[in-house]
Structure formats: C-alpha cells, structure tokens
Amino acid sequence: xxxxxxRHRDQRFKDDPDGKPISVIITTLAARAYNGEANLGxxxxxxxxxxxxxxxxxxxxxxxxxxxxxxxxxxxFADRWDARLEANFWRWLRQAKEDFGSLGRAASASQLTxxxxxxxxxxxSQDAAKASLGVVAGVPAVVGVAKVAKTxxxxxxxR
Numbered sequence: 153x154x155x156x157x158x159r160h161r162d163q164r165f166k167d168d169p170d171g172k173p174i175s176v177i178i179t180t181l182a183a184r185a186y187n188g189e190a191n192l193g194x195x196x197x198x199x200x201x202x203x204x205x206x207x208x209x210x211x212x213x214x215x216x217x218x219x220x221x222x223x224x225x226x227x228x229f230a231d232r233w234d235a236r237l238e239a240n241f242w243r244w245l246r247q248a249k250e251d252f253g254s255l256g257r258a259a260s261a262s263q264l265t266x267x268x269x270x271x272x273x274x275x276x277s278q279d280a281a282k283a284s285l286g287v288v289a290g291v292p293a294v295v296g297v298a299k300v301a302k303t304x305x306x307x308x309x310x311r
Contacts, residue, residue: 153182153186153192153195153196153199154178154179154182154183156196156252156272157178157182157199157248158175158178159272159273159274160244160247160248160251160252160271160272161173161178161244161248163271163272163273164244164247165240165244166273168240171236171237171240172240172244173237173240173241173244174229176229177214177229177230177241180206180214180216180217180229181203181204181206181207181214182199182203184202184203184206184217185198185199185200185201185202185203185205185206186198186199187202193256196252196256197252197253197256200245200248200249200252201249203245204242204245207230207241211228212226212227212228212229212230212231213228213229213230213231213233214228214229214230215227215228215229216228216229251267251270251271252271254267254270254271255267255268255271258281258285259285260285261278261281261282261285262278262281264276264281264284264285265277265278265281268281
C-alpha cells in the first residue's frame with residue numbers, strides 16, 4: 153500500500169517535487185490507518201479512507217510515534233507544513249481516493265490499463281490487465297473467490 157501511495161504521489165507531483173507530501177508522512181499515516189485488512193484492495197481502500205483521521209488539528213499534527221525530544225514532546229512530521237504543503241497533502245489524498253477507486257471499479261482490460269496509466273503512470277499490457285481481472289482466453293474467470301488469511305498481520309502501531 154505504501155509503495156503504491158508513494159508512486160501515486162510521485163506521479164501527481166512530477167512537475168512540483170518540492171510540493172509533494174513527504175514519504176514519512178505517507179508512511180506514518182498509512183501505518184496508523186491500516187486495520188489488518190487481509191488483501192491489498194481492502195487495505196488500500198481502508199487506509200485511504202482513514203489516513204486523514206490521523207492528522208491532528210493541534211500540534212503535533214502528525215507525531216512521530218517513536219521519537220521524543222528533550223522536552224518530552226513528540227516530534228511533528230508536519231512541522232514544515234505551510235498552507236501550500238498542507239493543501240497539497242489534502243488534494244493528493246482526495247485524488248488518490250478517486251484514482252484508486254477507479255482502479256478498483258475497472259470492469260474491462262481497457263478501463264484497467266487507462267486507470268493504471270492515469271493513477272500510477274504505468275503501462276499495463278492488455279494481457280496483464282485481463283489476467284488481473286480474471287479473464288483467461290477471453291472468458292471471465294469466477295470472480296469473488298479470494299484466499300484470505302485467517303489472521304491478518306498486526307498493524308505497525310500494535311507491535
């Protein structure tokens with residue numbers, strides 16, 4: 153999830169690298185928002201839905217969960233946020249929800265390849281898109297059967 157979010161962020165801010173949300177913010181918020189979902193699609197949807205809930209309106213806005221300074225106050229990963237950087241974060245998060253939602257709703261190989269290019273700047277072949285959708289030799293495979301772990305790995309915050 154984090155790698156895909158960072159790829160999406162890099163694609164969205166390729167013309168403004170100084171304005172992009174920093175990796176530690178994406179990683180920290182994603183780790184806090186992860187709720188033990190058993191597959192990538194559910195994890196991505198859940199993380200995107202909950203990431204914003206972990207940004208505080210008071211300082212520290214996004215505290216480092218493991219680091220304290222000499223005053224026993226939490227280090228704030230958003231300490232360099234000005235109005236522009238904060239707006240960029242929220243704009244990126246809205247766009248990520250939209251773009252990854254489009255990926256999840258893709259019903260055809262062409263829709264999936266278009267959504268992948270738009271969201272991640274990656275070219276997905278028609279064959280790879282068909283395989284991702286469960287289409288073999290032009291015939292849809294049985295959809296909805298997924299192997300789910302009996303227990304999901306713990307969230308970073310609960311280790």
